[in-house]
Amino acid sequence: MHPRKRCSTSPECVQAVPHALLAKHLALEKTGVTAGLFNCGTCLSSSRSAQHHCRRPQRYSLQRQSAGFLHAVFVYFYRMTGEMREYKVVVLGSGGVGKSALTVQFVTGTFIEKYDPTIEDFYRKEIEVDSSPSVLEILDTAGTEQFASMRDLYIKNGQGFILVYSLVNQQSFQDIKPMRDQIIRVKRYEKVPVILVGNKVDLESEREVSVREGQALAEEWGCPFIETSAKSKTMVDELFAEIVRQMDYAAQPDKDDPCCSSCNIQ
Numbered sequence: 001m002h003p004r005k006r007c008s009t010s011p012e013c014v015q016a017v018p019h020a021l022l023a024k025h026l027a028l029e030k031t032g033v034t035a036g037l038f039n040c041g042t043c044l045s046s047s048r049s050a051q052h053h054c055r056r057p058q059r060y061s062l063q064r065q066s067a068g069f070l071h072a073v074f075v076y077f078y079r080m081t082g083e084m085r086e087y088k089v090v091v092l093g094s095g096g097v098g099k100s101a102l103t104v105q106f107v108t109g110t111f112i113e114k115y116d117p118t119i120e121d122f123y124r125k126e127i128e129v130d131s132s133p134s135v136l137e138i139l140d141t142a143g144t145e146q147f148a149s150m151r152d153l154y155i156k157n158g159q160g161f162i163l164v165y166s167l168v169n170q171q172s173f174q175d176i177k178p179m180r181d182q183i184i185r186v187k188r189y190e191k192v193p194v195i196l197v198g199n200k201v202d203l204e205s206e207r208e209v210s211v212r213e214g215q216a217l218a219e220e221w222g223c224p225f226i227e228t229s230a231k232s233k234t235m236v237d238e239l240f241a242e243i244v245r246q247m248d249y250a251a252q253p254d255k256d257d258p259c260c261s262s263c264n265i266q
Contacts (some may be wrong), residue, residue: 085134087247089240090154092141092183093164094175098199101230102164103140106240111231117142120150129244136240151179155186160193160247162239167198167227170208173217180221193246194223197239202229 091099100121101112107123121140126133141154155161161183165172176196183192196218198209211227218225224242228235 085132085248087134087136087244088157088159089136089138089162089243089247090141090158090160091138091162091164092151092154092176092179093197094172095142097164097166097169097172098230099164100140102162102197102199102228102236102239103138105230105233105236107138109233111233127240127244129241129248132248134244134248136244138240151182152186155183159250160195160243162195162197162243164197164199165209166200167209167214168200168203168206173198173209173213177217191222191250193243193250194221195239195243195246196221196223196225198225198227200229200231201227201234202232 091103093099095117096115100116103121103123104110104112107125119142123136123138123140125136125138127136128134139154139158141151163176163179165176167173180194183194184190196214198211198214214225214227224246226235226239226242228239230236
């Protein structure tokens, strides 16, 4: 006897599903990335009829014969084999530069209009970079000075760092420099994965920090430089993909620098 699985198109339709196919469905369903994968041929062709019921066994097929489903399978097998990498990313910068807006835009695809000072927010998101899936644990930190004493702990636990300033605020650009020094002091290592980010590129007419200033600082630090906009989602996904590459490269032994003195990512 085959196990039975309810057809996802018609709730009344119950058909026999080959055991191997059902086992794969149940395993994937546990991951939370798929659901309702099975439909019989009649349901697929007649799903618009509210009165339709399946009366005979049909040939089963996967409903999601698509890149999205294949990606879910890919991620599932990475999880099962223990090859899904996890990275801890810390987002640093002074208050009001858009750290939370960048993080939330990346994680949820939405833009936060209202500024609400952060104390500490934690996010978790799967990301695929260069055909390799990873899990990012992103710590969005406080930018106000009253919580500056907590940074040592954040830095100690972090693997990669996104240092954000607002390109419409020259002081925020100056504030970012001692934060990088703090990372080097806590980590006791110069080649920590860091990306310098000038946010709010959508406010070009109000710019106070030139592109050249950002590039020069990135060259001094030997790290990539990106200008972003959380509002328009400009270079947001590219930013988090690049920090994954930096962390992945740093985790490999006996490697030279992943790029020259710095990269200006556009």
